[in-house]
Amino acid sequence: MKQTNHQFFDFLDFDTDLSQEVGVSKLWKSCKPTAISQNGLGVMLTVPFQAQQVSNEIVPDETIARKSYQVIIRAYGSSILRLSIAFDGTVEDDSEMLQMADEVTETALQFTVFENHWIIEDTTGVIKAKIDLSTPKIDYWSDLLPAPQESFEAVLYPDGVTSIQVSGHDQFFPRRMDAMSLAFITKNGIPDKSTMSFAAKPDEKFVGTGERFSKMDLSGHTFQLKNQDGQGVNNKRTYKNIPFYLSSEGYGLFMHTSAYSKLSLTDFSTRSVQILTEEPVLDLFLMAGETPERIIYNYKQLTGFPEVPPLWSFGVWMSRMTYFSADEVNEICYRLRLEDYPCDVIHLDTGWFETDWLCEWKFNPERFPNPKQFISNLKEKGYRISLWQLPYIAEDAEQYTEAKQQHYMCTVKTKKEQDGSNFSTLDYAGTIDFTYPKAVNWYKDLLRNLLDMGVAAIKTDFGEEIHMDAVYHNMSPEKLNNLYALLYQKAAFEVTKEVTGDGLVWARAGWAGCQRYPIHWGGDAAASWDGMAGSLKGGLHLGLSGFGFWSHDVPGFHGVPDFMNAVIPDDLYVRWTQFGVFTSHIRYHGTSKREPYYYPEIADIVRSWWKLRYALLPYIWEQSKLTTTTGYPVLRALLMHHPEDSMCWHIDDQYYFGDDFLVAPIMNSENTRQVYLPEGNWVNFFTGERMEGQKWLKSFKSNLSDMPVWVKANTEIPMYLESVNCTDEMDFNKTKTIKIDTGFKGIWTLINTM
Structure with missing residues (x-):
């Protein structure tokens, strides 16, 4: 067993063989602030940090002088506080994640110095923070154990009422700590990681953090905020990590970062929420609200609101993995109309290329001989076409040489053996580099050619993982991995809206800000009852993470136990259909036949539910508008x-x-x-x-x-x-x-x- 159940090893990631850490890693723990001053409209605290010995017991290394850093506290509007500290590098005042609403402006703060504490308030006298400088009261009688070290102690009040306390002394005895109020870790003498903790109440509950396939209350869990191909909806891996959580105590916290991070929600200690991010910067937005909806609204005020997708997108989408020809698609569309199944979208998955899965953004000329006419004919019958693609370039792809020579894809340092699974990033030669403006324009042109033909939507599949042993133009792969989904979906969304007038994609990965570019779906769920339950859990937490529009594959993506060929039970098909009708968007997709007429025993039931879906569209449209101006998702x-x-x-x-x-x-x-x-x-x-x-x-x-x-x-x-x-x-x-x-x-x- 590698788990030790000690925060020092399991959360802060120190090697259990401490001899490996000597001279390499060092923990620096915060002390009491020593100075306070104005910093623009905000307030700056000077906080010294004391190096600790390389030991599971938290003991100061007094042979090393303290280092001081500045904590900046800023206020935005009446209910958002921003707390930032850079141990190395700078805090970004802007990033792709942030899209602040016009009314979210920085408001002035001021401070008053008292003997044992400092008060930070806005210009109307509303208290925003209290910095505790007092000495703990003691009744000395024993020197069996050392006195506690100094600690950064503060209470934050984003709205002047809701209190969020920095977890100053979460410990058994002073040398056995279960949480760090504020600390950083150096590697080879250079700041490398940052951590901070906030006090939690015994009955406090937590939700959000992205598409979490977990119970509603996330307390007692630690999550790695690292996007991965979830490969289902019943495990800890997830396609959409969002560095935001919401507490039952009336506040939310947004970690403004794309670095790999950890979030312990009263797990390593039931007394604390703990943050660890793999970069030497902390930039935290804390927001309050009278209701969960208002807290999520404040989060969206920072990271952006979606537009309402077009009306046709709320109709039924029909798909499977995959349709291989225009004739096959035309037959399906004809039969759906013949048998009175209302439907708006036909999705072509991996099989519309020259070779299945070999993404070249071009129709197979034999199986789709006249794609523009094919798309136009279907549009006349009320069908729109959605196309699958992905952000990776294969060596056999027509675009490979150009992408490599023009640096439109990353430069891979080490070529790895491929497993040929068609389900892995590493099956491809490189990842399109969306940090490079010329690569973004090149990718948009690839999509523009298709959209000009009449294609209505692009499925921006994958994007959770990128080639890591590679060089990108403007970002390290470690910082890009989580952010990649946002850059990828933004590019596809923008060109789709430019050409068609409709802003949407059909996306799987996600990070903070991706909610601006709907629609997101829940990934490759098993066609089983637990796959259905896991999908709903993921969708609920995603809605609590700022995403308004969400869908899932009806009736599950893959078969069990035969991934490609297992037969879907009739009752599962119906029950998942019902779930889909009451979701913002409804799409049928999976590894085998999904068309309702292949399920004759339940075909009439399914037809009635599709008709109900269309009957509900005025209500769904009305409710969808709310998510563009509020914190409410549709689901x-x-x-x-x-x-x-x-x-x-x-x-x-x-x-x-x-x-x-x-x-x-x-x-x-x-x-x-x-x-x-x-x-x-x-x-x-x-x-x-x-x-x-x-x-x-x-x-x-x-x-x-x-x-x-x-x-x-x-x-x-x-x-x-x-x-x-x-x-x-x-x-x-x-x-x-x-x-x-x-x-x-x-x-x-x-x-x-x-």
């Missing part, structure tokens, strides 16, 4: 509407769909589940039955054609109750308002007449 964890209800901080298999729907997917073959109805008056969307909340419904049964869905009583739901083949046929002036009152007897009576 929301219950805690966003009921933060005072402790139960809702634990529920990860139900959600709000917009403001008014409470959705509880069935995720088993028994057609039953427990349902929690939070406070309020609820009406069953399919039966009209009325119930009063805050209670559990145990063993709630729902036949295969129905789903546990409730609507808030007395709300009005805009719906489109005319039959259509696609969104092009919709006229929202014909939208009807359905009143969820005592006369409402269930929605199927309306849908089945379409």
